[in-house]
Amino acid sequence: MEAGSALDAAPLRGFKDFYQYASTTRVIAGRDLLDSAGFEFKKEGARRVFLVTDEVIRGTGLVERVEAGVTDGGLEVAGVFDQVPQDSSTAVVERCAAAAKEAGADSFLAVGGGSVMDTAKVADAVFTHGGGAAEQEGFFLMPRDDDGMGKPFDIAPLACIPTTAGTGSEVSMAAVIKDPERKVKLEIADFPLFPRLAILDPESTRTLPAKIAAATGMDAMTHAIEGYVSTDWSPHQDARSLHALRMIRGNLERAVERGEQDEEARGNMLIAANLAITIALGSVHAMSHPAGAQFGVPHGVANAIHLPHVIEHNAGGGSDIADRYRDIADVFDVSEPEVGPALAAYLTELIARLGLPTRLSEVGVPEEGIPALVEGAMGDGTTLLNPREMGEDEYAELYRRAM
Amino acid sequence: MAYFKDADEVYATIGKLFEDLAEDDELAPKFQKANTIVQYQYREPQSQITVKLIEGEDGQVDFGDTPMEPEVVMSMDADTAHRFWLGKVNVTVALARGQMKAKGPVAKILKLVPLVKPVFPRYRQLLEDSGRRDLLEAS
Numbered sequence A: 001m002e003a004g005s006a007l008d009a010a011p012l013r014g015f016k017d018f019y020q021y022a023s024t025t026r027v028i029a030g031r032d033l034l035d036s037a038g039f040e041f042k043k044e045g046a047r048r049v050f051l052v053t054d055e056v057i058r059g060t061g062l063v064e065r066v067e068a069g070v071t072d073g074g075l076e077v078a079g080v081f082d083q084v085p086q087d088s089s090t091a092v093v094e095r096c097a098a099a100a101k102e103a104g105a106d107s108f109l110a111v112g113g114g115s116v117m118d119t120a121k122v123a124d125a126v127f128t129h130g131g132g133a134a135e136q137e138g139f140f141l142m143p144r145d146d147d148g149m150g151k152p153f154d155i156a157p158l159a160c161i162p163t164t165a166g167t168g169s170e171v172s173m174a175a176v177i178k179d180p181e182r183k184v185k186l187e188i189a190d191f192p193l194f195p196r197l198a199i200l201d202p203e204s205t206r207t208l209p210a211k212i213a214a215a216t217g218m219d220a221m222t223h224a225i226e227g228y229v230s231t232d233w234s235p236h237q238d239a240r241s242l243h244a245l246r247m248i249r250g251n252l253e254r255a256v257e258r259g260e261q262d263e264e265a266r267g268n269m270l271i272a273a274n275l276a277i278t279i280a281l282g283s284v285h286a287m288s289h290p291a292g293a294q295f296g297v298p299h300g301v302a303n304a305i306h307l308p309h310v311i312e313h314n315a316g317g318g319s320d321i322a323d324r325y326r327d328i329a330d331v332f333d334v335s336e337p338e339v340g341p342a343l344a345a346y347l348t349e350l351i352a353r354l355g356l357p358t359r360l361s362e363v364g365v366p367e368e369g370i371p372a373l374v375e376g377a378m379g380d381g382t383t384l385l386n387p388r389e390m391g392e393d394e395y396a397e398l399y400r401r402a403m
Numbered sequence B: 001m002a003y004f005k006d007a008d009e010v011y012a013t014i015g016k017l018f019e020d021l022a023e024d025d026e027l028a029p030k031f032q033k034a035n036t037i038v039q040y041q042y043r044e045p046q047s048q049i050t051v052k053l054i055e056g057e058d059g060q061v062d063f064g065d066t067p068m069e070p071e072v073v074m075s076m077d078a079d080t081a082h083r084f085w086l087g088k089v090n091v092t093v094a095l096a097r098g099q100m101k102a103k104g105p106v107a108k109i110l111k112l113v114p115l116v117k118p119v120f121p122r123y124r125q126l127l128e129d130s131g132r133r134d135l136l137e138a139s
């Protein structure tokens, strides 16, 4: 095939020159699974388990139930680290790794949302391989056999019990951690970061506040949409993305509105978030990462704000891209001929119904912040995977529209 | 079969490209916005090019040993580098497959990727001008 430059827009249909797909986390989903956390984690080689969580979750009593489940399966709880903040940092990761070493742990169990799970992942890498948290940064750079070109070395067994239905970190090979000194989000992705086990039990999202259920649900929505239109798309991920969208359509609003009373909707959202996750994302994430690193905008909220603007922009970039968005619009019965504006309008309404902010100015981002945000978005790995080529001017314009 | 038989051949082609870019009035200032020092470590043949990209400072390109301290280190086969400058390597795929490895603040490098497109035809031209048409047909 006579291809143009590899930097030209990649085709969004047909048979690809190359793609790679892996999903190596064992998932168990259903009811009453917290009690068998130990029974299941034992199968992954865990003996002395180090729990990673945050104070809010610990306050709900969930961690105690999981601890009981761990010991019930014949494992020991080596220690509990509950100091993960909403937006975890390199320093927290290093403290967590040191505490696990100190406790003589041999495995990690994360009970929490994206920040807790990502902290556990990177702490596990530091715990296993040494070095600082910032040194773990990079794509596919973890230690390997054969001069770095062979099989990646395993890290200590990691299990995740997500307490939000959104990030999908419990089944992904990526982690995002804030580096406060450089004011950037460090992105780390490699195969050993796939957790060995993910436990999806709606009991773990029973007390989730509606606002957080909405924001994290929109993160899952964004993964499904961005994964589907990314230049790094694959038929494997397409199947997951589209089914994730169907499940989100049927369950997100229910889970947010009815919360505690709707176990089914909560359980299905946990599964939808799982299906939606991919590391092949796009400009929504490129814009949201700096908004989080520089202005503390929660990840799901930032995605909800940016998503409609990016869709409208991308869909104007050619019929191939618009066709991909049309598949997504079909899931939501949005059938206007101009798919970009129609899908964007549908999502903006949904986001407002969920009670989420729809503008950056509502969440403390000033107009003067735009140049630094643009800089951050340009340096984010997901920019290269957006279906429409992005430059500084395009990002500045999208941030302005999102104000 | 490697495209280059020794480090000097790498320096005469890819190295020369970096030197030309450092002197380019239009492109050099754009690349220098990265504000970093990048070292390219090539295998087969073993060779190394270190490039200073600092705003407001003159460009510097060193072959082999260098007193410059790199902030970002990119390692790959020289063949991959050659195919990259011909416009035939998708960076995200190459990173995912481990054909390219980028150590350091990756954001600084990723920002440069969209800038390289206008460089591809120059590399082709450079190969033609330096009598290396044989290298144009890399697949």
Ligand SMILES: [Fe+2]
Binding pocket: A167, A219, A222, A223, A285, A299
């Ligand atoms: Fe996300």
